[in-house]
Amino acid sequence: MAATPRYLVAFHPKRMSHFFTDVLVLGGGLAGLRAALAVDPKLSVVVIAKQDIRESNSNYAQGGVAAVIDADDRIEDHVADTLQVGGSLCDPEVVRQVVGEAPQRIQELLTWGTRFDRAGDRLALGREGGHGHSRIVHALGDATGREIMRVVIQRARRAPNVQLWENTFTLDLLTLEGVCRGAIVWNDRHGKTMIWAKQTILATGGAGQLYRETTNPEVATGDGMAMAYRAGAELRDMEFMQFHPTVLYIAGGSRSLISEATRGEGAWLVDRYGRRFMADYDSRGELAPRDVVALAIVSQMEKTKYPNVYLDMTHLDPERVRNRFPGIAAVCAEFDLDITRDRIPVRPGAHYMMGGVVVDREGRTTVPNLWAAGEVATTGLHGANRLASNSLLEALVYGVHAGEGASQAAARLQDNFSVAPIENPPVVGPAEPLNLADIRNSLQSLMWRDMGARRDAEGLTEALENIKHWGRYVLPRQFADPTGWELQNMLYDARLMIEAALARQETRGAHCRVDFPETDDPRWRRHTSFRIEGGA
Numbered sequence: 001m002a003a004t005p006r007y008l009v010a011f012h013p014k015r016m017s018h019f020f021t022d023v024l025v026l027g028g029g030l031a032g033l034r035a036a037l038a039v040d041p042k043l044s045v046v047v048i049a050k051q052d053i054r055e056s057n058s059n060y061a062q063g064g065v066a067a068v069i070d071a072d073d074r075i076e077d078h079v080a081d082t083l084q085v086g087g088s089l090c091d092p093e094v095v096r097q098v099v100g101e102a103p104q105r106i107q108e109l110l111t112w113g114t115r116f117d118r119a120g121d122r123l124a125l126g127r128e129g130g131h132g133h134s135r136i137v138h139a140l141g142d143a144t145g146r147e148i149m150r151v152v153i154q155r156a157r158r159a160p161n162v163q164l165w166e167n168t169f170t171l172d173l174l175t176l177e178g179v180c181r182g183a184i185v186w187n188d189r190h191g192k193t194m195i196w197a198k199q200t201i202l203a204t205g206g207a208g209q210l211y212r213e214t215t216n217p218e219v220a221t222g223d224g225m226a227m228a229y230r231a232g233a234e235l236r237d238m239e240f241m242q243f244h245p246t247v248l249y250i251a252g253g254s255r256s257l258i259s260e261a262t263r264g265e266g267a268w269l270v271d272r273y274g275r276r277f278m279a280d281y282d283s284r285g286e287l288a289p290r291d292v293v294a295l296a297i298v299s300q301m302e303k304t305k306y307p308n309v310y311l312d313m314t315h316l317d318p319e320r321v322r323n324r325f326p327g328i329a330a331v332c333a334e335f336d337l338d339i340t341r342d343r344i345p346v347r348p349g350a351h352y353m354m355g356g357v358v359v360d361r362e363g364r365t366t367v368p369n370l371w372a373a374g375e376v377a378t379t380g381l382h383g384a385n386r387l388a389s390n391s392l393l394e395a396l397v398y399g400v401h402a403g404e405g406a407s408q409a410a411a412r413l414q415d416n417f418s419v420a421p422i423e424n425p426p427v428v429g430p431a432e433p434l435n436l437a438d439i440r441n442s443l444q445s446l447m448w449r450d451m452g453a454r455r456d457a458e459g460l461t462e463a464l465e466n467i468k469h470w471g472r473y474v475l476p477r478q479f480a481d482p483t484g485w486e487l488q489n490m491l492y493d494a495r496l497m498i499e500a501a502l503a504r505q506e507t508r509g510a511h512c513r514v515d516f517p518e519t520d521d522p523r524w525r526r527h528t529s530f531r532i533e534g535g536a
């Protein structure tokens, strides 16, 4: 991307408040909090959360955490399933490392008091698409994320060395001579503050809000990827946005996730005529991996000329369904649907970004003193398509790695607490006010239409032209609050995603090019990579 402003806002250290911490964690989801808890208690930690600390993708996760728990299951099988679904772009060493650590991370959560569901004296294990074995650990039926976050938030609140700053927006990473020195943040009470940190961990989550249809909450606007890009970090594989097959589709209703675990329990996918159709597309039926199921649903919607298909659990034991999916039952009941008797209208929606900020095995990015974990990062675990319930697992494992790594690095630095001469002089921008909601809605519709589950060169080229056009008058502006900054971040991310999707002239994992329907290993068994021209 040519000549983009280094920072979103103008600032000068003499006219700002300053705060100092050993480790700064940007993001209050599972990866961020697990990282904060991995820091040596002798070091100070500040965690920045954009809204209330419970408002994150982690909190809304339903399915669970994949881990080899059952005596009949094997680490090699979980590794093989992850590699198989990942479309030959996973890093096998990373997969082995993360999958191998899973039982330990589950045990740790149990020790901390997480109430995972049980079958007798054992953990109850669910099944999801792409898994050859039941290995999904879940909690309160379909509220796994909420239960894990309850425990982790409580622990972070009690940790004497950890401060949580909620309702605080991170504008940009501060860099001096290419080295990360902390971040500039904003909140209603204090305005802009420069937080100087010996080490910074990026854990800002995903970017589902770039799409009109998404399972992600409003906070998921891809801020971390955009700010890392502006700071000179390498980003990779931004074309790989995963579409979850089953998102509740009711006019006027929230686009709630309908967990893949429903299909693990035996739910069917049927079209408007009540016909089960998955066998037409894949021999694994409803338990095929999500890229396969999402594309099958899109095709079936087209064939039947209908805006959705249905998830059907009416043939299953009603009591079991109610106990296993109390959250889904409650959301559907708000729309007068009884999930034990009525079919649930669903269609795919943007769910999870496999690409992001490149990190090594410890969670180190390419910018010195900057680490990353969770959805904002790309570790090599997911490749071109994430296996269900591997994301909370990755957040836990890489949260620990990044937290420990940052902690050790901060302890080694004698003093990094001076205010560095970093400033961003004001520029005169256009004065005409913009209708930001209108641009955001247009961006979300455009991404859904042209950068959705199926793409082609014509749509992508047109989308890129639009994004560039909007960027020319939105990016140079100075906004005063998160509405404008989020839109700017979304424009940065959208451009990287579309450029990557245009470049990858093949179909692989979650990236489906209808004009290049085959996988092209000789040319494309590799990553797409982005770094700002000239560095930070």
Ligand code: SIN
Pocket (backbone or CB within 6 Å): 061, 062, 063, 064, 257, 258, 259, 260, 261, 352, 387, 388, 389, 390, 391
């Ligand atoms: C789901 O419950 O279907 C989502 C799980 C995941 O995204 O891994």
